[in-house]
Amino acid sequence: MGCCIFAAMAAIGPRVALVITWLFTHLVDRAFNGVLLPLLGLILLPWTTLGYVFAYAPVVGVGGIGWIVVLCGLLLDLSSYGGGARARR
Structure with a gap:
């Protein structure tokens, strides 16, 4: 249920x-x-921060598949900035 929310x-x-x-x-x-x-x-890289928050494990930190989640968040953030600049041109 938490994942759906x-x-x-x-x-x-x-x-x-x-x-x-x-x-x-x-x-x-x-x-x-x-x-x-x-x-x-929250201000600069919200997808990356959100991915990091959900990939973080208290003892281990972020590891393995968690870094893929963070990387996908970073790509979403960068694409949103790049897409906005491209649309303005």
Whole structure:
């Protein structure tokens, strides 16, 4: 059920999904120490930050398939910036 809710929030937008995840779960606090890095992630790279938050495991960190999730988030972020610049031309 939690994955369905996450997928619905992510479809609305990564920033909304990240804010709701940050407010109602402990996942963001578990993945990051402090608020500066997740706040910058929320503003600059929301898909990457969201992928990192969900791929993070408390003892191990991010490993294996988790890095693929983070990389896919980074590609989504970069494509959204590149697509916007291309559309403006």
